[in-house]
Amino acid sequence: MTTEAAESVEAAGVAPAADPGFLQRYGASIEYILIPGAALVGALGVFGGFIALYGKNPLDLYFYMYYGAFGTWFSWQNTLTRAAPLILTALCTALPAQLGMVIIGGEGALLIGALAATSAALALQGAAPIVVQIAMVIAGMIGGGLWITLSGGLRQYRGVNETISSLLLVYIALAVLNHLVEGPMRDPASLNKPSTREIGAANMIGTIPGTDVHWGLVFGLVAAVAAYILIYHTTFGFAARVAGGNIRAAKIVGLSVGKLILTVCFLAGSSAGLAGMIEVAAVQGRTNANLAAGYGFTGILVAFLARQNPLAIIPVAILLGGISASGGLLQRRLGLPDASVLVLQGIIFVFVLASDALYGRIGFLKGKS
Amino acid sequence: MDFGRISRRHLLQGSAALALGSTLGVRGAAAAETTVGFIYVGSRDDYGYNQAHAQGAAALKKLPGIKVVEEEKVPETDAVEKTIESMINLDGATLLFPTSFGYYNPHVLKMAAKFPKLRFEHCGGLWTDKDPKNAGSYFGYIDEAQYISGIVAGYSTKSGKLGFVAAKPIPQVLRNINAFTLGARLANPKATTQVIFTGDWSMPVKEAEATNSLIDQGVDVLTCHVDGPKTMVENAARRGAMVCGYHVNQSPLAPKAYLTGAEWNWEALYPKFVKMIVAGEAIPNFYRGGLKEEIVKVSPYGEMVSAEARKAADDVKAKFMSGDYTIFKGPIADNKGKTVIASGTDRGQQDPELEKMDYLVEGVIGATA
Amino acid sequence: MADASLGLWTVPLAVFGGAIRVSTPFLFVSLGECITERSGRINLGLEGTLVMGAMSAYGISYLSGSPWLGVLAAGITGALFGALHAGICSLPRVNDIAVGIALMLLGTGLAFFLGKPLIEPTAARLPAIDFGWWSDVPQVRAALRINVLFLIGVAIAPLLYWAFKTTRWGLLIRTAGESADAARAMGHSVLLIRLRATMVGGFLAGIGGSFLSLFYPGSWNEGLSSGQGITAVALVIFARWDPMLCLWASLAFGGAAALGPALQSVGITSGYHLFNAAPYILTLAIMIITCSPKRTLTGAPAELSITR
Structure with a gap:
């Protein structure tokens, strides 16, 4: 177990605060809500101004964004469905961030996870659905996990920058997927949409009863909570954060940094791989090029906006799911281009990053320091 | 709910x-x-x-x-x-x-x-x-329009070499390539079609490279099957090659180089669908057609198209319009020498065998995998 | 073989031609990033800058009829994005890699948003200079129809090499990149140096984008950049922050991108997806070979976050 100071660990690369004073701790918690909230409001304001320049009424914009994302029960389900993969792909960036690593290759791990999960399901055709599903989860996690471990290993043993290598591996994963789907793994019956064979309707994981939202959301929630506990309430997590703060200190106290890097990268990749498995088992029913839908990239954004905190990832993923859910309405009602969603995401990202400078600087929240 | x-x-x-x-x-x-x-x-x-x-x-x-x-x-x-x-x-x-x-x-x-x-x-x-x-x-059945394009291309080529920039080797694409080639060989029995697959539906740099590679091989008439033919049309025209369009009429992009093209005619079909609903008629679930049914059309001929080519193309078009023309009429051999449609076998447009096309006909240079 | 065809010779020729045609965006982005990174900051946002440059160049060229104004507009847009990056990074505790990712998203989004009405129209393109007049072979002539931007890029590389080595501002940039404290001790503002270096880097990346939309492939659409900007950033690392190596690496990349289609055009078709991934595999392979966990990379600016 770790001290409460852990709560105020900064984003990647910043050492834990030294003094766990009460005021500071309390102030920090408020800061974590207040600053991103203010950044969000600022970003929405700027986006509204941008839209006004485009000749649309910002108030309409805010209304349709709210209506499309949270305004009806359907909108909520739309939002949650879109949030589900983002929670998992965000963990792929957030976990290595505890070690000070910037991994942006979640999309690649998602694709490889999907391929592995599909392969497992196809190999086990005829087995009981629960067996197939468990095998898919395991295969997806191992596939995605190894893919990101590759980046971690290259960083640890070859000194290759993990940001760049994980990104290059996305393009390579996509080529591998296309090659397999159009070649060795292609279902001959998938004529004009090259795909693998279907995993079978019985093996699909379906939706949460009473909703249209698939079980991927629950997987995401469980994974985020598990990651939170791992990081903040286990020795392993403590070691990772120590290493993230100061590699030399970690070595001095005898931590095996290499092992930490590889394990964390594996866990990170396996959550993105799980997202890939869910896309197959809950949505597509097979693997094809449709899986490269950019969830891995949006996940990076989610992780940074959540300041790499696994619990904060949940609301942020829902927020971004809501933005993309409302994107269609913005096109249809306001005549805005589809790229509005990207612009808004970009503006929010910039604001949240810039707001990092505010932590610990807001007068009334400051403790004795 | x-x-x-x-x-x-x-x-x-x-x-x-x-x-x-x-x-x-x-x-x-x-x-x-x-x-x-x-x-x-x-x-x-x-x-x-x-x-x-x-x-x-x-x-x-x-x-x-x-x-x-x-x-x-x-x-x-x-x-x-x-x-x-x-x-x-x-x-x-x-x-x-x-x-x-x-x-x-x-x-x-x-x-x-x-x-x-x-x-x-x-x-x-x-x-x-x-x-x-x-x-x-x-x-x-846009292959009918491609066939007409092929006839025009066959008359227009000086080198006897045609080029096809394609996205993926799937039946629909292969059918277009084959129809285009069969049309061209009607006009010029020695004509060949060189095909390059870019791997995806929208890859501008690859499409431009494919266009250049084809022209370097001596190709002087090009067509394509990718989502946006603009890149191919513009780059081919710049190199002085002639082009046949696809999807819509691209002649405004290259008025001098544009011979003709295979176009969709959705602006005829969609109002028809709605009128059928108005009249209380059921739209068949599986609805297909070609030139005759006005689902596809051929772009107006460009000024470079010779009178001879126009006449030959118009003759075949008239036969399509009256419904008594078969493109895939045996004997047809693939480009490896194997007979794919036996002598005496007519594969009419509705023939489900054509939906599974996995070969390139004699005269096409390229491979399906 | 008919006389108009070069048969298998088209492969090296296409790779050569491709090296010239495809490499220019890589060259501009990598040289720009080289300047930025030498000053001690990494700007991963150049992908967004590249796309934004491509869009604004196309738009301005379309509206004004002058492609060169388009190039200038792309450069200015790029410099503004550079200023934004540097501005945010100069705030305390802001991670430059994250800001880069944010600007990648923002640049791409803005370019798609504003570029929507530009997909259909045709804008005035940059002219090419015919360097192949001496040859009778049309393929060679085509490969040697070279755009001035490529030549400018080739000229900038040695110029930059020389400037880093001998000029005052080259020294300043390197100082800021090697030791911010030393630069400060000399009485210079590190933030200002980095601001300028990032703006120049953005300017060049923007121009790289203008090449995509105004010369090759030569029109604006949303799939125009398939990660050239981000690949070019990776390229700087294995070019070890040396402008001349950036030049060679860019050429190699351009050639690699042309390899897939060229091989197919002569009948080598199997596994084309894997050939198409060649540039990325190549980058990764070279990084694996040239990096080492034992020492910092030769030439790596010590202040750079990714090498620390």
Whole structure:
């Protein structure tokens, strides 16, 4: 177990605060809500101004964004469905961030996870659905996990920058997927949409009863909570954060940094791989090029906006799911281009990053320091 | 669902859909407008596949009592399901046109089962007896238009070498390549078609490289099957080669180099569909046709096309229009020397064997894998 | 073989031609990033800058009829994005890699948003200079129809090499990149140096984008950049922050991108997806070979976050 100071660990690369004073701790918690909230409001304001320049009424914009994302029960389900993969792909960036690593290759791990999960399901055709599903989860996690471990290993043993290598591996994963789907793994019956064979309707994981939202959301929630506990309430997590703060200190106290890097990268990749498995088992029913839908990239954004905190990832993923859910309405009602969603995401990202400078600087929240 | 507002809306829309024909017939009596939803996978002004559909949607907008809602760049994931539901729930759409091939399975099928009283018209020609009755899938035999392009290309080439920039080696693409080549060899029995696959539907740099490589090989007439032919058309014209267009008329891009092209004629089909509904006729679930049925058309000939070529092309076109011409008429050998359609066998347009095409005919240089 | 065809010779020729045609965006982005990174900051946002440059160049060229104004507009847009990056990074505790990712998203989004009405029209393109007049072979002539931007890029590389070595501002940039404290001790503002270096880097990346939309492939659409900007950033690392190596690496990349289609054109078709991934595999392979966990990379600016 770790001290409460852990709560105020900064984003990647910043050492834990030294003094766990009460005021500071309390102030920090408020800061974590207040600053991103203010950044969000600022970003929405700027986006509204941008839209006004485009000749649309910002108030309409805010209304349709709210209506499309949270305004009806359907909108909520739309939002949650879109949030589900983002929670998992965000963990792929957030976990290595505890070690000070910037991994942006979640999309690649998602694709490889999907391929592995599909392969497992196809190999086990005829087995009981629960067996197939468990095998898919395991295969997806191992596939995605190894893919990101590759980046971690290259960083640890070859000194290759993990940001760049994980990104290059996305393009390579996509080529591998296309090659397999159009070649060795292609279902001959998938004529004009090259795909693998279907995993079978019985093996699909379906939706949460009473909703249209698939079980991927629950997987995401469980994974985020598990990651939170791992990081903040286990020795392993403590070691990772120590290493993230100061590699030399970690070595001095005898931590095996290499092992930490590889394990964390594996866990990170396996959550993105799980997202890939869910896309197959809950949505597509097979693997094809449709899986490269950019969830891995949006996940990076989610992780940074959540300041790499696994619990904060949940609301942020829902927020971004809501933005993309409302994107269609913005096109249809306001005549805005589809790229509005990207612009808004970009503006929010910039604001949240810039707001990092505010932590610990807001007068009334400051403790004795 | 126990969510009063939405379910009431559903009921209303369901009954509206049931009465769709009559509503449209006695306009003004009951509902004011019928809302039609169009969903595109890419930008609707791409000078290609999506633009062709958007032109069809634009033709619908001119009809009284029809409201069109459109959303572009919707990926082939559960995002399209949510877009469909959003158009139904929030916009009141009762007729939907998800226009991308990859939307059908599983997404359109799922939505058609969920909204049994609404009508889904998917572009791709994929409907089978097992699928919901309220789903339809239409497609055009655009290989007829490609065949005409091929004839014109065969007359126009000086080197006897034609080039084809293709996305993926799937049956529809192969059928276009083969029809184009067979048409060309009608005009010039020694003509060959060199094909390069770029690997995906929109890869401008690859398409430009493929165009250059083909011209370097001595090719002097090019055509393509990618989502946006603009890159190929412009780059080929710059190198002084002639082009045949695809999807829509690209002659404004290269008026001097444009010979002719294979175009969709959705602006004829979509109003026809709506009028059929108005008249209370059922649209066949599996709806296909070619030049005769006005689902595809041939671009007006460019000024470089010789009188001889025009005459030969017009002759064959007239035969297509009267319905007594077969493109895939045995004996046809593939480019490895194997007979794929035996002598005496006519594979008419409706022949399901053609849907499984996995070969390139004699005269095509390239391979399917 | 007919006389118009070069048969298998088209492969090396296409790779050569491709090296010239495809490499220019890589060259501009990598040289720009080289300047930025030498000053001690990494700007991963150049992908967004590249796309934004491509869009604004196309738009301005379309509206004004002058492609060169388009190039200038792309450069200015790029410099503004550079200023934004540097501005945010100069705030305390802001991670430059994250800001880069944010600007990648923002640049791409803005370019798609504003570029929507530009997909359809045709804008005035940059002219090419015919360097192949001496040859009778049309393929050679085509490969040697070279755009001035490529030549400018080739000229900038040695110029930059020389400038880093001998000029005052080259020294300043390197000082800021090697030791911010030393630069401060000399009485210079590190933030200002980095601001300028990032703006110049953005300017060049923007121009790289203008090449895509105004010369090759030569029109604006949303799939125009398939990660060239981000690949070019990776390229700087294995070019070890040496402008001349950036030049060679860019050429190698251009050639690699042309390899897939060229091989197919002569009938080598199997596994084309894997050939198409060649540039990425190549980058990764070279990084694996040239990096080492034991020492910092030769030439790596010590202040750079990714090498620390």
